[in-house]
Amino acid sequence: MKLSISARIAESFLSKEEATLSLTELADLAVTAGYDAVCMRASQIGVHSSKDEVTAARQLLDARNLGVSMVTGDFDIVYNNDNGPQCLRNITPHLDLAESLGAPLIRTCIKTPADISFAQQAADEAAERGIRLAHQCHAESLFETPDQIVETLQKIDRPNFGLIFEAANLDECGQEYGPDVITRLAPWIFNVYLQNQRLSENGEITLQTWCRGPVSFDILQIHETGGINFDAVFEGLTSIGYDGMITVHQAGSEIGRDHSVAAATQTARYLQTRGGPRADAG
Numbered sequence: 001m002k003l004s005i006s007a008r009i010a011e012s013f014l015s016k017e018e019a020t021l022s023l024t025e026l027a028d029l030a031v032t033a034g035y036d037a038v039c040m041r042a043s044q045i046g047v048h049s050s051k052d053e054v055t056a057a058r059q060l061l062d063a064r065n066l067g068v069s070m071v072t073g074d075f076d077i078v079y080n081n082d083n084g085p086q087c088l089r090n091i092t093p094h095l096d097l098a099e100s101l102g103a104p105l106i107r108t109c110i111k112t113p114a115d116i117s118f119a120q121q122a123a124d125e126a127a128e129r130g131i132r133l134a135h136q137c138h139a140e141s142l143f144e145t146p147d148q149i150v151e152t153l154q155k156i157d158r159p160n161f162g163l164i165f166e167a168a169n170l171d172e173c174g175q176e177y178g179p180d181v182i183t184r185l186a187p188w189i190f191n192v193y194l195q196n197q198r199l200s201e202n203g204e205i206t207l208q209t210w211c212r213g214p215v216s217f218d219i220l221q222i223h224e225t226g227g228i229n230f231d232a233v234f235e236g237l238t239s240i241g242y243d244g245m246i247t248v249h250q251a252g253s254e255i256g257r258d259h260s261v262a263a264a265t266q267t268a269r270y271l272q273t274r275g276g277p278r279a280d281a282g
Contacts, residue, residue, distance in 0.1 A: 003271065004069035004247040005030050005264055006193070007041040011251065016078045019043040023057055027064050033264035037067035039247045040101060047073040047093040054100045061101075068103040069245045070134070070164075070191055077109045080138055084109030091122035091133075098131050105132050105190055107164065110142050116155050123158035134190045136164040139209040144173045146181050153188050162190035166249065167228050168197050172207060172215045178229065182236030189242060193249035194271075196220040198227040221263055222250060223270040246271065 009029070010021035021029065023044050030038055038061065042048065045057045061068065073094040076083040087094055087108055094106050106126070110119055119133070126133050135143050135152075142152045149163060163185055167177035175181070182189070196219070197205075203216035220227040248267050 002036040002069075002245055003034070003268060004037040004039045004067075004245050005033065005035040006039040006247055006249045007044045008039075008249055008251055009264060011041070011043050016041070017043055017075055023060060027061055027066055029261050029264055030066055031064050032261055034268045035066070035248075035264070037069040037245065039069045039249070040071045040103065042073060042075050042078060045071075045097070045101070046075070047097055049097075051100075054097065058101055068098075068101040069247055070105040070107055071098045071101060071103045072107040073097050077107055080109055080111075080140060082111060085111050085115040085118065088115055088118035088122045091125055095126055095129055095131055099129060104130075105134055108133050108135055110135055110152065111140075112142070113155075115142075116152065119156045119161060120158055123156065123161040127158070127160045132160040132162065132190055133158075134162045134164045136193060137166040137169045139169055139172055139207060139215075144169075144209060144211050145175050146170070146184060149185060149188075162188040164191045164193055164247075165189045166193035166195070167230075167233050168193075168195045171197070171199065171228060172217065173209050173211050178232035179236035179239055182233070183240060186240040186242075189240070189244070191244060192233075192237065192242070192246050194222060194228075194230070194233075194246060195249045195251070196222050196224060196227040196230075219251060222248065222267040 007026060010019045010026045026044065027038065045054055072078055074087060077087055098106050123133050137143050137149065143149050153163065165185060170177040197217040198220055199215065199217045201216060203218045205219065206214050206216040208214055
């Protein structure tokens with residue numbers, strides 16, 4: 001397995017449009033902390049970016065021997081809002097972006113059964129270019145519960161359309177996320193997001209879910225205890241022989257770059273001790 005750091009570390013939790021670090025700073029952070037790739041988001045480079053900006057981003061990352069593990073090409077996908085599925089109705093710009101950055105995977109958004117036929121069409125177009133599409137385990141989508149996830153992916157029925165497994169969203173939706181669930185979802189797991197949280201009635205963050213209403217929680221660093229059971233997550237991933245990308249999808253800090261570097265480095269070292277991927281650039 002290889003380790004990727006999400007551009008989300010250069011965003012605040014609730015404001016995902018303005019980057020708190022430049023791409024140069026984010027890439028240098030990734031190298032310093034020991035990551036293999038960056039998971040690109042629209043706050044840095046997206047379908048709105050000019051060709052020159054995309055080319056410059058690719059050159060910057062190549063110079064640091066960093067890959068791009070996945071692209072999330074627009075803000076509607078990031079916010080998982082009602083316009084998020086529009087990417088499936090016009091996937092070409094997202095494919096162009098992924099191809100230009102050398103990314104093998106694109107994150108998408110599905111909100112209603114009406115989106116499924118467009119997901120199929122988008123996957124067929126992506127297959128022609130050797131690119132895969134995926135949807136994150138995510139509240140307020142057809143990917144809230146394992147049952148929904150399996151049903152939706154079976155309906156899409158495309159080998160290049162899969163899942164970004166993410167335990168924290170399953171946790172918010174009151175779902176199991178350990179070895180049994182990972183085994184069930186194994187045929188579709190294309191990427192793994194890691195973020196940590198502790199559910200709490202008086203938590204600092206409150207998000208909506210369709211299956212259980214509002215859910216409150218506190219954000220934790222990956223290494224902190226009392227939140228997501230990463231032992232169970234890695235036990236499940238090991239049991240299915242997962243050897244793909246592990247993406248640290250932790251929200252950024254308002255404290256500044258030095259804190260972000262320290263947190264990202266500590267996370268990489270923690271994952272090594274938990275039997276995660278070898279964290280070295282290259």
